[in-house]
Amino acid sequence: MKDRLAGILPFLNWFPMTRDSLRGDLIAGITVALVLVPQSMAYAQLAGLPVVYGLYASFVPVIVASLWGSSSQLHTGPVAMLSLMSAAALIPFASPGSPHFIELSVMLALMVGVLRLALGLFRMGVIVNFLSSPVIVGFTNAAALIIGLSQLSKILGVPFPRTDFYLRDLWNVFAQIPETHWATLAFALGAWAVIHFGRRLSPSFPGVLAAVVLATVASAWWGFEQKRTVALERVEAPEFGAAVQRYAQQEERIQAFTDRLSQLNSQLRKETGMVGAEGQASRSALEAEVSRLNRELAALKSANNALRIRLHEFQLSPSEAGGDTVFRTVGSGTEGGSWRFAGVEAGEVTLSAGGAVVGEIPQGLPAPSMPSLQWDLIPALLPAAFVMALIGFMEATSISKAIAARTGERIDTSKELVGQGLANIAGSFFGSYTVSGSFSRSAVASRTGATTGLFAIISALGVVLVLLYLTPYLYHLPQAVLAVIVMTAVFGLIRVKPLVQAWKVERPSAVIGLLTFVATLYMAPDLANGILLGVVLTILWYLVRTMRPRTEIVARQPDGTLGGIEAHQLEPLSQHFVPVRFDGSLTFVNVAYFEDMLLEALADYPDARAILVIGSGINEIDATGEETIRELAKRLQDRGVQLTFSSLKQQVRQVFERSGLTELIGPDNFFTDKESALKNLRTTYA
Numbered sequence: 141m142k143d144r145l146a147g148i149l150p151f152l153n154w155f156p157m158t159r160d161s162l163r164g165d166l167i168a169g170i171t172v173a174l175v176l177v178p179q180s181m182a183y184a185q186l187a188g189l190p191v192v193y194g195l196y197a198s199f200v201p202v203i204v205a206s207l208w209g210s211s212s213q214l215h216t217g218p219v220a221m222l223s224l225m226s227a228a229a230l231i232p233f234a235s236p237g238s239p240h241f242i243e244l245s246v247m248l249a250l251m252v253g254v255l256r257l258a259l260g261l262f263r264m265g266v267i268v269n270f271l272s273s274p275v276i277v278g279f280t281n282a283a284a285l286i287i288g289l290s291q292l293s294k295i296l297g298v299p300f301p302r303t304d305f306y307l308r309d310l311w312n313v314f315a316q317i318p319e320t321h322w323a324t325l326a327f328a329l330g331a332w333a334v335i336h337f338g339r340r341l342s343p344s345f346p347g348v349l350a351a352v353v354l355a356t357v358a359s360a361w362w363g364f365e366q367k368r369t370v371a372l373e374r375v376e377a378p379e380f381g382a383a384v385q386r387y388a389q390q391e392e393r394i395q396a397f398t399d400r401l402s403q404l405n406s407q408l409r410k411e412t413g414m415v416g417a418e419g420q421a422s423r424s425a426l427e428a429e430v431s432r433l434n435r436e437l438a439a440l441k442s443a444n445n446a447l448r449i450r451l452h453e454f455q456l457s458p459s460e461a462g463g464d465t466v467f468r469t470v471g472s473g474t475e476g477g478s479w480r481f482a483g484v485e486a487g488e489v490t491l492s493a494g495g496a497v498v499g500e501i502p503q504g505l506p507a508p509s510m511p512s513l514q515w516d517l518i519p520a521l522l523p524a525a526f527v528m529a530l531i532g533f534m535e536a537t538s539i540s541k542a543i544a545a546r547t548g549e550r551i552d553t554s555k556e557l558v559g560q561g562l563a564n565i566a567g568s569f570f571g572s573y574t575v576s577g578s579f580s581r582s583a584v585a586s587r588t589g590a591t592t593g594l595f596a597i598i599s600a601l602g603v604v605l606v607l608l609y610l611t612p613y614l615y616h617l618p619q620a621v622l623a624v625i626v627m628t629a630v631f632g633l634i635r636v637k638p639l640v641q642a643w644k645v646e647r648p649s650a651v652i653g654l655l656t657f658v659a660t661l662y663m664a665p666d667l668a669n670g671i672l673l674g675v676v677l678t679i680l681w682y683l684v685r686t687m688r689p690r691t692e693i694v695a696r697q698p699d700g701t702l703g704g705i706e707a708h709q710l711e712p713l714s715q716h717f718v719p720v721r722f723d724g725s726l727t728f729v730n731v732a733y734f735e736d737m738l739l740e741a742l743a744d745y746p747d748a749r750a751i752l753v754i755g756s757g758i759n760e761i762d763a764t765g766e767e768t769i770r771e772l773a774k775r776l777q778d779r780g781v782q783l784t785f786s787s788l789k790q791q792v793r794q795v796f797e798r799s800g801l802t803e804l805i806g807p808d809n810f811f812t813d814k815e816s817a818l819k820n821l822r823t824t825y826a
Contacts, residue, residue: 154212154592164589169598171588172215172581174349176202176599177606179581179629181498181614182622183218186287187573188227188236189245191614191622192501194218195607197249199505199600201567201575206593209559210552213590214539215581215599216563220630221280221667222532222574224287228665229524233517234398243512244521245573250511251518251525252574253564256533260557271534274653275674277638282660283667284633291623295328297321297495299452306664319453323364324495328620331355335628343587348625352617359497360616366494368479372487375467380454380481387451388484451481456491467491496619501611505604506571527668528574536560536577580629652677689724691737693744694754702754702814716825717750718742719818723757726765726792734765735772742781749781749825754814756787766799773805784809786817 176198184194198217205216226245227236234241258264289310293300298316300309331351338347359365375381455478456467467479479491537553563575585595606614643650652674660670692704695713702721703710713719718741724730738751761769773783783805788796793810796802802810811817 161591164591165595168585168588168590168595173599173602178352180218182625183223187223197572198603200570201563202600204566205559205563206596210555212592213586214577219576220287246511246568249564249574250568252529253561255529257561260554263554272678274642274649275656278653278656279671281634282657284630286664287630288627291626294619294623297324324620327618331621331624355621356617364494365497367492369490372489377469498617503611511568524668532576539577539579687730715747717821718745718748719752721754725759726761728764731765731768752784761795786811786814
């Protein structure tokens, strides 16, 4: 009875608990919470969301995944890769950080959760087998580089334009290196030093937490932020003011274009079922308008990003004029610290003389609410949601199996899919974006003695305490420190050795892995296209190998075994019979290739009176294969050539017998092993 209930409620396997297990889970939960809080805020920014949404994603999904998951030491929550994929999927439809963008992030989490839950309930986890190891490594390496380098602008303290071409955006960041904000860079280097050297001193040292605490205290004491919002007319720099106004106008146009695109896409999907010439003309007109708007929107975003970078280079200084503070270009009026453009809204421009900090974080827990379902965008987001569901499942499964290899725990991948799916679904009702299993936090839990999923619930309660009481103390946390946390986490995912090993084993697979790496980089920020290309190439290569299995004429090697004549430069056994080894099933996919190879063998040995097919590698035969062999046997008999088989497996031999092929070819032309077949052929056709 308990086993049956545990199948539905996996957390029942935690009981009975002991004092030692409770102590281990308590220590592990507290330790993981200290890592989870700063990581979740950093990953939320990576997802284009305010940092508080990382905290929202770190309590309800964590609790649900621990209760219904299969692994007792897997920690679920925000992760770097899915955070970036979430942002990339939504940027075409909304501006990062906007209310619309937040709604779409929550809806995407719900979509990913439903897909994972469906895959788990129907036990479809095997679909992840389409992701070969080289493809996964190539994609992960590219994604880690994209994620890590996307944080470079925060470390340098310069703008990072987001368009539909990541490499161009990254180049713009490198072009701004002379504009580096040195105080921001100093905070980043200091955080890296604390994390790196703390880890070298002791693996259990909470380097991330120490970096966050020290940086927050230093930022508050120094007044690192230095941000002011003033009316645009108080900035007496005509060129700067004109550029700001142009920037604000273009921001409004971008929003209008985005809204219009959403409406057109919705209208286009509604008219999909229209038939006839009028319906086709209407759809064509809508498609042309969508294409035109997409091109104009891309050009507008690029122009505005370039203008933002130019605005960032302006240096202003506060001066007193008639008792009021105004800002003028550096060098005129009263000299002071230089101020730069940070944003504009409703006629007020935000200027900054310091670095970017996290800022105000809403205090308290989010009220449960139904996610906003925007039905017109669901079809457009479905491909990205499906890829995110698979990538997240792959991450969670690989982490669980790595932990299980040490603990001996049995992992049920379908149950893990159900747990991850329920976590995303439940989290979407509490403002969470897409979550998955975290390698770094799961490793911390395993290392600090976690024995059941209770440790994850304890870590989630730690996040609840932060949301209720500690968010005001995080205001001055420099964003550069969060960027360092992301970079240190993702750069550890880069692995080159598996691709080198794949090159030694099977070069085409290694090439596919490299192409996946290059394509993911080039197509960024749309990471889904990179891995989809890798999957397509993997399937195509599998089909090529299946359609053209290894087929070779064999002869005796010096040690007496059989080997390929061409591969080993051997002398043929006879001119009167040809032994051919075929390593593939006889199905519609490759039976034509099988026929061609046998006919080529006869062309090479025109005096041959028999062909022996060594069929130990033939696992199955379908109707097309049976028909082709029947016709081939008749054609060969008409030419005075006998077709013979050896070493056929039982299931293949049964098909031959049921179909009448055995009678057609002759029972005496079937041999149990290749040696007896060769002996008979040598006697008969000497």
